[in-house]
Amino acid sequence: MRRNKPGTRQADLWAWDIEDVSNMQGPLAVQEYIQELIRNDPSNVQKICEPPKDVDINVWQYEHLRQFILELNLLATQLKGVCTSQTCPKMKAADDWLYLCAAHKTPQECSAIDYMIHNLDQSTSILQNIKNYNSRVSIPQSAVKNLAPIVRRLYRLFTHTYYNHRQAFLDFEKEMYLCSRFTEYALKFDMMAPKLLTIPQSELNIKENN
Ligand SMILES: [Zn+2]
Ligand SMILES: [Zn+2]
Numbered sequence: 001m002r003r004n005k006p007g008t009r010q011a012d013l014w015a016w017d018i019e020d021v022s023n024m025q026g027p028l029a030v031q032e033y034i035q036e037l038i039r040n041d042p043s044n045v046q047k048i049c050e051p052p053k054d055v056d057i058n059v060w061q062y063e064h065l066r067q068f069i070l071e072l073n074l075l076a077t078q079l080k081g082v083c084t085s086q087t088c089p090k091m092k093a094a095d096d097w098l099y100l101c102a103a104h105k106t107p108q109e110c111s112a113i114d115y116m117i118h119n120l121d122q123s124t125s126i127l128q129n130i131k132n133y134n135s136r137v138s139i140p141q142s143a144v145k146n147l148a149p150i151v152r153r154l155y156r157l158f159t160h161t162y163y164n165h166r167q168a169f170l171d172f173e174k175e176m177y178l179c180s181r182f183t184e185y186a187l188k189f190d191m192m193a194p195k196l197l198t199i200p201q202s203e204l205n206i207k208e209n210n
Helices: 027-039 045-049 057-078 112-132 149-163 166-176 176-187
Strands: none
Touching: 027 045, 027 057, 045 176, 057 112, 057 149, 057 166, 057 176, 112 149, 149 166, 149 176, 166 176
């Protein structure tokens, strides 16, 4: 049975076999499949990012990005109290480059935590728009080109956390492998140039020389 019985031990949760995505039906099948892969073993980033052969590659990229946003919201929640308008009044990463928040009519200097939340909200609404003018069963190439700029902006959430709140980054990553998965995804689908992925791969659970 594909559900957790009451009283199941933590270690035994989600312990069923992953269903073949081609057996899964409905507009949420791909999302459910991705979530199952993650629950099953979040550290297996290659497998999680590998598109199954009968899934539309554009839908695959789109659904992964939606999932990243869901989980980045968890990261932002964990950063509350760690990253505040006092500790980080401006959004910066490793260098002194200041990122303006583009979620406003005129780009603004939002604090880092506000920048993260505004960006997540904006990314969500862009992706919902893509969904609105199409189904989640197929997504046209013209809409897929909107994904890369979102990926580049969202990556700043990782760099800010890594370079300013290292322990929080490492704690979150140890459990979720989110930046590892995101990096694998960005490289695999050419969303970002490798040189822009500035968090050392040695800190992540992905193969070097990617
Ligand atoms: Zn911060
Ligand atoms: Zn803002």
